[in-house]
Amino acid sequence: MIAAMARLWRIIAPIRTRLYLGLLVTIGASVVGLMIPQVLEVLVNNLNSSPTAATVWIAGGVVVALGLVEAVLLWLRRVFAIGPSTNTEREMRVRFYNWILDMPVAFHNDWGSGQLLSRAQQDVTQIRRWIAFGMIMMVSSAATVLVGIYMMSRSSILLAGIFLVVVPPIIWLTYRFQREFSILTRRSQDLNGEISTTVEQSVQGIRVLKAFGRSKQALEKFQITAGALRDNEVRKATTTARFDMFMMALPETVLGISLLVGLFQVNSGGMNVGQLASFFATATLVVGPTRMLGMLFGQAVNATTALERYFEVMDSENTIVSPDHPVAIDFANATGELVMEDVRFRFPDAAQDQPDMFQGVDLHIRPGETMALVGVTGNGKSTLLQLVPRIFDITGGRIIIDGVSVHDMDLDDLRRLTAFAFEDTTLFSSSVRDNVLLGVDPELPDAVQKEIAWEALHAADADFVVDLIHGIETRIGEEGFSLSGGQRQRIALARAIAARPSLLLLDDPLSALDTKTEERVIDQLKMVLDNTTTFIIAHRSSTVSLADRVALLDHGKITAVGTHQELLRSSPRYRYIMATNTAGSHEVNL
Amino acid sequence: MSGPGRTRGSSTRYTQMTKEERRASLRLLGSLLKPYKWQLVGLSTIVVLAQLASVASPAIIAWGIDNGIPALLEGNATPAVAASVAHIAAALVGGGLMYVFIRWNMTIGQHMLFGLRKRLFLHSQRLDMKFHETYASGRTVARQTSDMDALANLLNSGLDIMVGSVLQMVFTMVLIVTMDVPSGVVMAGLLIPATMLTIWFQKRSSVIYRQIQTNSARLISHFVETVSGIRAVKSYRRQRANGERYEQLAEDHRQSSLRSIQLFGIYQPTLRWLSTITIAAVLTVGGFRVLGDELQVGVLVALVLYARRFFQPIDEIANFYNTFQSAVAALEKISGLMAEESSVTDPEDPVELADVQGEIVFDDVSFRYDDELPLALHPTSLHVPAGQTVAIVGSTGAGKSTIAKLMARFYDVTDGSITLDGVNLKDLDMETLTDHIVMVTQESYLFSGSVANNIALGNPEASREEIEAAAAIIGADTFIQRLPQ
Numbered sequence A: 001m002i003a004a005m006a007r008l009w010r011i012i013a014p015i016r017t018r019l020y021l022g023l024l025v026t027i028g029a030s031v032v033g034l035m036i037p038q039v040l041e042v043l044v045n046n047l048n049s050s051p052t053a054a055t056v057w058i059a060g061g062v063v064v065a066l067g068l069v070e071a072v073l074l075w076l077r078r079v080f081a082i083g084p085s086t087n088t089e090r091e092m093r094v095r096f097y098n099w100i101l102d103m104p105v106a107f108h109n110d111w112g113s114g115q116l117l118s119r120a121q122q123d124v125t126q127i128r129r130w131i132a133f134g135m136i137m138m139v140s141s142a143a144t145v146l147v148g149i150y151m152m153s154r155s156s157i158l159l160a161g162i163f164l165v166v167v168p169p170i171i172w173l174t175y176r177f178q179r180e181f182s183i184l185t186r187r188s189q190d191l192n193g194e195i196s197t198t199v200e201q202s203v204q205g206i207r208v209l210k211a212f213g214r215s216k217q218a219l220e221k222f223q224i225t226a227g228a229l230r231d232n233e234v235r236k237a238t239t240t241a242r243f244d245m246f247m248m249a250l251p252e253t254v255l256g257i258s259l260l261v262g263l264f265q266v267n268s269g270g271m272n273v274g275q276l277a278s279f280f281a282t283a284t285l286v287v288g289p290t291r292m293l294g295m296l297f298g299q300a301v302n303a304t305t306a307l308e309r310y311f312e313v314m315d316s317e318n319t320i321v322s323p324d325h326p327v328a329i330d331f332a333n334a335t336g337e338l339v340m341e342d343v344r345f346r347f348p349d350a351a352q353d354q355p356d357m358f359q360g361v362d363l364h365i366r367p368g369e370t371m372a373l374v375g376v377t378g379n380g381k382s383t384l385l386q387l388v389p390r391i392f393d394i395t396g397g398r399i400i401i402d403g404v405s406v407h408d409m410d411l412d413d414l415r416r417l418t419a420f421a422f423e424d425t426t427l428f429s430s431s432v433r434d435n436v437l438l439g440v441d442p443e444l445p446d447a448v449q450k451e452i453a454w455e456a457l458h459a460a461d462a463d464f465v466v467d468l469i470h471g472i473e474t475r476i477g478e479e480g481f482s483l484s485g486g487q488r489q490r491i492a493l494a495r496a497i498a499a500r501p502s503l504l505l506l507d508d509p510l511s512a513l514d515t516k517t518e519e520r521v522i523d524q525l526k527m528v529l530d531n532t533t534t535f536i537i538a539h540r541s542s543t544v545s546l547a548d549r550v551a552l553l554d555h556g557k558i559t560a561v562g563t564h565q566e567l568l569r570s571s572p573r574y575r576y577i578m579a580t581n582t583a584g585s586h587e588v589n590l
Numbered sequence B: 001m002s003g004p005g006r007t008r009g010s011s012t013r014y015t016q017m018t019k020e021e022r023r024a025s026l027r028l029l030g031s032l033l034k035p036y037k038w039q040l041v042g043l044s045t046i047v048v049l050a051q052l053a054s055v056a057s058p059a060i061i062a063w064g065i066d067n068g069i070p071a072l073l074e075g076n077a078t079p080a081v082a083a084s085v086a087h088i089a090a091a092l093v094g095g096g097l098m099y100v101f102i103r104w105n106m107t108i109g110q111h112m113l114f115g116l117r118k119r120l121f122l123h124s125q126r127l128d129m130k131f132h133e134t135y136a137s138g139r140t141v142a143r144q145t146s147d148m149d150a151l152a153n154l155l156n157s158g159l160d161i162m163v164g165s166v167l168q169m170v171f172t173m174v175l176i177v178t179m180d181v182p183s184g185v186v187m188a189g190l191l192i193p194a195t196m197l198t199i200w201f202q203k204r205s206s207v208i209y210r211q212i213q214t215n216s217a218r219l220i221s222h223f224v225e226t227v228s229g230i231r232a233v234k235s236y237r238r239q240r241a242n243g244e245r246y247e248q249l250a251e252d253h254r255q256s257s258l259r260s261i262q263l264f265g266i267y268q269p270t271l272r273w274l275s276t277i278t279i280a281a282v283l284t285v286g287g288f289r290v291l292g293d294e295l296q297v298g299v300l301v302a303l304v305l306y307a308r309r310f311f312q313p314i315d316e317i318a319n320f321y322n323t324f325q326s327a328v329a330a331l332e333k334i335s336g337l338m339a340e341e342s343s344v345t346d347p348e349d350p351v352e353l354a355d356v357q358g359e360i361v362f363d364d365v366s367f368r369y370d371d372e373l374p375l376a377l378h379p380t381s382l383h384v385p386a387g388q389t390v391a392i393v394g395s396t397g398a399g400k401s402t403i404a405k406l407m408a409r410f411y412d413v414t415d416g417s418i419t420l421d422g423v424n425l426k427d428l429d430m431e432t433l434t435d436h437i438v439m440v441t442q443e444s445y446l447f448s449g450s451v452a453n454n455i456a457l458g459n460p461e462a463s464r465e466e467i468e469a470a471a472a473i474i475g476a477d478t479f480i481q482r483l484p485q
């Protein structure tokens, strides 16, 4: 707790002065507020002894003035503390985002987007609340309680003492409540998340559920989660009810006792009626901040958890970074020649007894050559391709482009040399044009960019873009137009081509296309690939026909390299794979 | 599923809110509340008593000061003790009733919500495929998630606070008027600017609130999209550009939340000042009335204590208004979904199928997806004898998938009939039908859960051996065995 708060203290260094000012005016506001009961005391005593119209007017006027000062101070608190704290919030968020974008893909696979999102959103907001509200209110509430009790003790030490008795239990109860409540709230959030998932799947998978007649089972599963949520909510209500009960009964009981004691004291001359009145007025004002203190202790714990969750991500080590002294790349003369030497790799989460996924891959792709990579499904083809732009890092051996090891290059340079069309086509919510030009220098003149985009779209046989409602400017992705799988794939392919890399990495880029379209794309692609070094994963022989040579990946090694015809002749394993792949590619389409 | 050129959620058929739907939503609410009628009556009694107990305190103090002190001077402690005991009793009774109210209220609310969730889920499952194709899936999901949340919010933070707050204000007002009419008039007068201020705040804040919602939705969807597409982001070197975009979105978000904070920063101190002015007014008016011997000092103290509390609930009421509005909107949308009817329904007297052979006959079947659309399947007759495997071949868009969907009764035929072992599909219970006709769809939708659960979807009672056998038939066994579990 201390460590996390200390780090937060450093983060807020630039706004500390403003926070101090905020604290000052908040305490000021409480003290001014506590003056009002004093006015009541004076007036009541005055009315009991020597009443004049002037005192009544003065009392009224003073209260209005005090109220105005209090209001202005309350307003100033927000001006001082909250504006700057929202800046801190934004900065923490942006720093977090930039940090995770630099982290390797393996890190993202481990964390999952949901976890990262909740840290960037909920946790950072919670931290901001703590900075702007919690820290200040903690100090100022404590001050209010102390000053209030002091004021009460001026009325009567005995009454102040009686009131003091309930302060610790109120703080303690509120703290306990806050903790319990926030745990139950988290549980509700989790259950709500589960319900959303179940509902989403039940709606998106409706065809499957209907086809199998499984709606009843889905309902049963849903009912269990919804029931758990209901029970948790009732538990939450019980906690709240118990807390509210104590918060009402406890202070009011003590005030009831105080009333009796106070009346006797007035009778015995220990205090006057005005003081008794001001005691009650002050007590009403102090109960609030006392509860607030308890709540803030709870919030401090929550804020610490939020901080720890935030720092947990920010402290994780980045394993894929640019070298300190990268080799300068001559882009103009880059050929994209790729050499793999004894490449070894295993996923960090692979089981102990499993052998390495790659046990010494050797491969040479000549400048301008198109090399196809073939192998049974799931044997690591996609993984091998991703090792080149360091999406994952090899665990042994070397990968060399144009004579330079990828580990000696700046990451940005490496990824400028290469362009990747992934197996699962990710397009972003933006126009087709933006998606295609993702890897293109945005400084280029508009006309040139447009030409590049169209050329690439044409090469990928994605001319259908013209027919979309806004042509190339049509928004696609989540909230835009929905494209079919084959259309998406062709746009992703166009994106890789538009980047004009020296080395093009294509992961089965034609898998979602029917045979006729595939033929057209292949014809177009052949012209583009003619002078670009290309590494392409192929399942079907039609895709293989794009390649000059084929490499066969089997059991973690490249076991054969040659032209399609050569391999068909010399490698029984290759014959087997091509035969099964082609047979298996007739998908049942319903 | 949706072809090119079709934007999601384009149908307007389901979005219009009519008067009738408003009535439907009230009916839905009525049907939800009905089983709890008597419990609600009990609940109302308890909340009234609880609030009475909670506003009693200043009045008891006033009575104690005005009657207890003179009596004590005469050596009679009874009124003082009585006041103290009454105060303590009010505190304990009020606290206890509060507990019962909150708990009971929430239990009813949550059971209602649970019932509605269940009904809605089942209903959306029962609706036919035609519905699911027209009503964007995102909206069906939203009805069951975010709209439900809006109702839950109303229950959570809204109802008990709201009922409590309103009653508290009313009771306070009544007590003040009975104690001293002029002070009551003064307070009621100050209620006018306070109400106006609150309405102004409420209007402004609901606009800003929507902005915050929009901005934070943008922020979140950008975040999720980038993180889930991280490999593309990296290989196309988008970190910097996306970072700038995110910073812009975060700044927009900051601006709107800052505006909301600033607005509240004006509202809250002003309201506070109004409440202090009320104290001053009561103090002055009451002071003069004490001077003129028309009022006792104790009552004046009570009036001041009440004045302090009087405005407290007003911003809770303003908050409640927002919650309430979104809950009403949610209820309307939900009842809209509940009002949808499935065109594929179970028959009145379903035919039992004892021993199914599997003979399928299409008798002059034709089908169109929608009245305005051309026939997707032209009149077709087809006889598939039991036990045969038949492949349907044809060019794209010829209607092959449609035939299969008709067999699974995703839709009902437009003309003609389909029979299974001589029984019209329409005369079979959906459950019987799905026991005997199973369709493998083009979409390979996998549910989260184990691989075995996904394979066993069609038959949850399947044994481990049966699951493995099914996997082996389609050649999925080897890769599954290599998975971690």
Ligand SMILES: Nc1ncnc2c1ncn2[C@@H]1O[C@H](COP(=O)(O)OP(=O)(O)OP(=O)(O)O)[C@@H](O)[C@H]1O
Binding pocket: A109, A347, A349, A350, A375, A376, A377, A378, A379, A380, A381, A382, A383, A384, A423
């Ligand atoms: N992030 C990861 N962590 C651990 N294992 C992984 C990870 N990604 C993939 N794998 C495993 O590595 C193996 C190879 O996966 P990869 O996607 O490279 O195969 P592939 O040859 O491209 O298959 P396909 O032909 O089906 O596309 C698979 O068994 C897969 O389960």
Ligand SMILES: Nc1ncnc2c1ncn2[C@@H]1O[C@H](COP(=O)(O)OP(=O)(O)OP(=O)(O)O)[C@@H](O)[C@H]1O
Binding pocket: A589, A590, B133, B369, B370, B373, B376, B394, B395, B396, B397, B398, B399, B400, B401, B402, B403
């Ligand atoms: N949900 C739907 N709403 C409206 N029209 C539809 C719908 N589904 C299919 N159609 C139309 O009905 C016709 C037949 O479609 P169907 O899916 O049965 O073809 P298919 O023979 O399976 O074609 P493919 O070989 O391409 O899968 C097509 O013109 C198609 O556009």
Ligand SMILES: [Mg+2]
Binding pocket: A381, A382, A383, A423, A507
């Ligand atoms: Mg792959």
Ligand SMILES: [Mg+2]
Binding pocket: A589, A590, B400, B401
């Ligand atoms: Mg089809």
